[in-house]
Amino acid sequence: MCAHGPFVSLCPFWVAVLWVAAPGCNEPSPVRTEASETPPADPLEGLAPWSDAWVLAHAPRYLEDDAARRSGLEAALENPENLYSRARLGAYGHVERGWDALPEWSPPTAPMTAARAAAFERGERPTLDGLAPIGARRAPKRWEDWRALGERVFFELPLRSEPFWEVALRDPARGEALGVERAPDGSVPGLVVMRDVDGRAAVGITCALCHTARQDVGGVPTLVAGRARRRLDYGRVRLAYYEARGAPIDPVSLRRWRSWGPGRADVLEDVADVPIAIPDLWGLRHERRLAQAGTLRHDSPLALFIRQETQYIQANHHHTRPPRVLMVALSVYLYSLDPPPARASAATPARLARGAELFGTERCARCHENEALAGDRVVEIGQIATDPELATGGARGTGGYRPSPLLRVADAAPYLHHGAVPTLEALFGTDRLEPTYTGGPDGPGPVPGHEFGVSLDDADCAALLAHLETL
């Protein structure tokens, strides 16, 4: 029956018990020891911050210590007043109530292999054949085992079911045009077949949908994990679904879904329409502020564990929570992501040296300061002067933006939090464009701001751009 360890959710009756406490199905019951005279040794002592061992030493705090989870949440919220923070402060880390009391759920799932995708193309409905939950009876011990488990979570643990993607599966050419990419092996990363809450087979979405992308690496087509899927047009995928069903679309949704464009998604819950550019994920270990508006402080891995747990909870509309051990694994996987090789530059060594000099210290590096070349602090909107909507909005706003990580920035167009600046030349060139921001309630408008490195002469501008290409 439902007998299993603290971290699995294999209960076959989970649907029936979804709305009630589910004893025997999801009770993580860590063994508590009596308080002893001598305080326990600090498990972080002697470990280099952000080393693998240091990251893993945080797992027991998150998995077994309710108070640490709650204080980890509080420490992570840059602005406790925005909706992102308020939703979490109200519901997370209360142990007996709120999200902690939700049933734990790891739904039966399977990757969208070439064979499963072909069945869609033939017009068949998905089946439950071969689906299994991602379980972990015990927390892994070694970094590599955590990472391997996290890789499965990233590609296969659905955030929720979404029917929109079926259109892209039925018509692969159309799917491809909307950014629903195939991996070199013909599978469709980011989509899975899952057993949905009603017990039926459905298409689910995972992290890989927005955070993997195809790229030629050394002439070989490769699926790069962590690369933002900048071709994905989430809005138009939705439109295609409604059109295919002949279903009416209200004018507000129509406008919204058309306005997002590729590479951007409105991931904010319940608020005004603010599409945000999908970021690359390979600099996370070095980033002290997460999200474009710096919504989260990332001084401890607990911040990422909790970010991921609450992302799943919000994605499935607060019906279930994911197994926490899988959130640690997912975070370890994210921390392990490496960028693809940097581009080789055709510029002369002298030009590259001049570019590096221009980038250094005051001009750029005072803000793009850490190893990911991101900023450790949020820059106030008055100083950065880009579009203020996300920075000052109630959803994730903090009053400013975090200096974006710049690793592999040459391949990260379009730029800025809204993804409205098409090229680096448009951001820094002497004939600086007035690019157009197409999102937001007021429709198209010019994108001002980030007035750094814009008044260089032609030679220095070329040197700076050459340097950026090597990052």
Ligand code: HEC
């Ligand atoms: C629908 C597309 C989409 C999906 C699916 C998605 N993300 Fe994201 N992700 C985004 C967008 C857009 C942002 C930027 C949000 C912001 O800045 O507020 C983002 C931001 C992030 C960040 C912060 C990165 C940084 O540099 O600050 C992390 C970490 C992340 N996502 C991890 C994940 C993981 C893990 C999953 C799966 C559980 C996931 N995302 C699923 C679109 C997506």
Ligand code: HEC
């Ligand atoms: C005062 C702090 C500050 C300085 C100085 C600064 N930046 Fe930025 N940078 C930011 C912030 C904040 C953002 C994000 C703004 C946004 O998204 O609206 C950003 C974004 C960027 C982006 C967009 C990256 C992407 O993927 O979207 C690039 C490229 C960039 N900066 C390069 C530079 C260069 C080159 C210099 C020096 C010439 C520089 N920055 C100087 C704060 C700064």
